[in-house]
Amino acid sequence: MTKERVYLYDVTLRDGAQTQGVDFGVADKVALARELDRLGVDYIEGGWPGANPTDDAFFGNPPALKRARLSAFGMTRRSGRSAENDPGLSAVLGAKAPCVCLVGKTWDFQVDVALGVSRDENVSMIRDSIAHAKTKADEVLFDAEHFFDGYKANLDYALQCLDVAYKAGARWIVLCDTNGGTLPHEVEAIVTEVAKRIPGKHLGIHCHNDTENAVANSLAAVRAGVRQVQGSLNGLGERCGNANLISIIPSLMLKMGYDVGLSKADLTHLTHVSRVLDERQGRIARLGGREGPEHL
Numbered sequence: 001m002t003k004e005r006v007y008l009y010d011v012t013l014r015d016g017a018q019t020q021g022v023d024f025g026v027a028d029k030v031a032l033a034r035e036l037d038r039l040g041v042d043y044i045e046g047g048w049p050g051a052n053p054t055d056d057a058f059f060g061n062p063p064a065l066k067r068a069r070l071s072a073f074g075m076t077r078r079s080g081r082s083a084e085n086d087p088g089l090s091a092v093l094g095a096k097a098p099c100v101c102l103v104g105k106t107w108d109f110q111v112d113v114a115l116g117v118s119r120d121e122n123v124s125m126i127r128d129s130i131a132h133a134k135t136k137a138d139e140v141l142f143d144a145e146h147f148f149d150g151y152k153a154n155l156d157y158a159l160q161c162l163d164v165a166y167k168a169g170a171r172w173i174v175l176c177d178t179n180g181g182t183l184p185h186e187v188e189a190i191v192t193e194v195a196k197r198i199p200g201k202h203l204g205i206h207c208h209n210d211t212e213n214a215v216a217n218s219l220a221a222v223r224a225g226v227r228q229v230q231g232s233l234n235g236l237g238e239r240c241g242n243a244n245l246i247s248i249i250p251s252l253m254l255k256m257g258y259d260v261g262l263s264k265a266d267l268t269h270l271t272h273v274s275r276v277l278d279e280r281q282g283r284i285a286r287l288g289g290r291e292g293p294e295h296l
């Protein structure tokens with residue numbers, strides 16, 4: 001029997017790079033992208049074009065990748081602008097990455113308070129942005145920010161946001177536990193419900209580690225049907241970090257029997273790739289990063 005495929009999406013160069021005390025330069029990003037490509041992940045999120053000069057330089061001259069697809073991260077359009085005339089979205093799409101991942105809000109509280117726009121306008125922002133991105137990139141992902149909190153607060157609204165993104169052409173709907181506060185049994189129950197309306201082969205999971213459950217939550221989501229897992233090398237990420245791909249990859253392959261696109265020989269490179277990230281972070285710390293090992 002052929003094994004079911006689960007796709008791996010690395011966020012080290014975006015979520016990881018936003019971590020306090022981490023300051024990747026272009027050379028660091030290129031080196032890490034090459035290591036990730038050699039390891040065999042499916043997607044590498046290179047950063048946020050238009051957000052800072054490093055990410056612009058990286059996407060201006062991206063490394064040639066043999067196995068992975070490069071993804072550019074960005075936000076849905078702002079309120080009051082068309083997707084075509086939004087400078088932030090134009091910068092992301094202008095990077096010409098084959099994949100584009102757009103984050104949008106799905107928690108009604110966040111729409112009301114953080115965005116301060118009507119709930120209908122937020123739905124339009126998601127729909128327009130995904131549809132426009134589809135005309136510029138091969139593959140579009142929708143990152144459903146705070147999805148699990150949104151689902152608990154207002155299930156109908158959270159699901160409506162996913163539905164419009166999916167119908168607008170998103171290849172992947174990525175369920176984000178942005179606060180890292182959801183527990184594995186909740187993830188499994190909620191993803192099971194979501195997978196009844198959007199097929200699991202179009203669902204991804206993006207977990208933060210604030211309750212130390214990011215890896216467990218990612219595995220629970222796969223059990224419930226998602227077929228893309230987002231995470232970072234060594235779990236590098238804001239606050240308590242992201243789901244650790246170094247733990248997730250062998251768990252999915254060896255314990256759960258999924259095909260994640262890596263061979264057994266690729267798996268032997270995991271330790272090396274993990275150490276390369278440590279070395280890059282250590283070097284940044286020696287050059288003056290605030291929270292490096294010798295400053296703790």
Ligand SMILES: [Zn+2]
Binds near residue numbers: 015178
């Ligand atoms: Zn994140």
